[in-house]
Amino acid sequence: MIFDVAIIGGGLAGLALAIDLRKRGHSILVIEKGSYPRQKVCGEYISMESYEYLNFLCPSLKDHPLPRINTFFLSTLGEKEFTTPLDLGGFGISRYVLEELLYKEALGLGVLFELKTKAQEVKKESDTERYTIQTLSKSFTARIVCNATGRKSNFEAKESTSNQTATNYVGVKYHLRIARDASQIEIHNFEGGYCGISNIEEGKSCLCYIVNANILKKAGNSIAELEKEYLYQNKNLKRIFSEAEFLLKEPVTISGIKFSIKKPIDNGVYFLGDSAGTIAPITGNGMSICLRSAFKLSGFMDAYLSNELSKRELIKTYTHFWNAEFSARIRLSRYFQKLSEYPFLTKASIYTFKVFPTLAKAIIKLTHGKPF
Secondary structure (H helix, E strand, O other): OEEEEEEEOOOHHHHHHHHHHHHOOOOEEEEOOOOOOOOOOOOOEEEHHHHHHHHHHOHHHHHOOOOEEEEEEEEOOOOOEEEEEEEEEEEEOOHHHHHHHHHHHHHHHOOEEEOOOOEEEEEEOOOOOOEEEEEOOOEEEEEEEEEOOOOOOOOOOOEOOOOOOOOOEEEEEEEEEOOOOOOEEEEEEEOOEEEEEEEOHHHOEEEEEEEEHHHHHHOOOOHHHHHHHOHHHOHHHHHHHHHOEEOOOOOEEEEEEOOOEEOOEEOOEEEOHHHOEOOOHHHOOHHHHHHHHHHHHHHHHHHHHOOOOOHHHHHHHHHHHHHHHHHHHHHHHHHHHHHHOOHHHHHHHHHHHHHOHHHHHHHHHHOOOOOO
């Protein structure tokens, strides 16, 4: 069978693209190295810009009451704190629940999945416009191949610039129960990183932090020691860790995180979501970038598969969209990422925001896109 589109990676971006294209009538294959459901390191906050599109992809989402988030709270060491309304706001849902819902929706629509399968190689057929994807035991053929394998892709897109950050970061996520304002997303700064907490489904909260790998090394590469030595310096984090009921047996972790901007198309393969460029979580919109890129790429590919766009026009249109929509946001997020590692800079930011609250709103607006 020759598929219209083969998608390597079945995370949020890959599932969204698969469902959207399938709803447009195209044959879709998803090759995913894991299975569902699963936990993933993620802040689990989605901007309201993506709300309507996500409900279009997965109507059953409306059967799950989800917390609406409309206030932002920032703290650092000492007594410095800042609160502001979020004009657009967002909602909370765990990746465990969201990906499972999207996976079932895709199955019901007729998307074919190859789970627990890793793509080894993608080759363009010399005499056709088709591509062959080789796995360990099978090969598949498609007119278009997309890469949605996330931050650490085994089919890495080339970086768009040589001036990329070499800093490595580590991400850690917990699910917990704690009495807190469900309408508020909190960011708590500590030396070397920051920790976010916001509510998800069923009254639970997602606590996720990101830290410079060098700080973890100083703590003897022990997450428990890292939390005691560094996170607890922030009184809010010390309180949360002491009062909360932790729901996962072990934290979910990821290492080797880098925030880079890459080419959205490489060797004929279309990259989307984190595969094309990772936005720093401090801006809280990684999942919306995944969804927006799937939304736009699906429309462009539908036009190509319907002979309304040439291959050259498809490449040009998607490249222009990605660079215009996301490059500046990713660069801005990298600036805030570095700033967030130093408590004295966070204190200065809080002081500035209190004096000029409109500045804080303007910066928050830059991290969000328009509803789609």
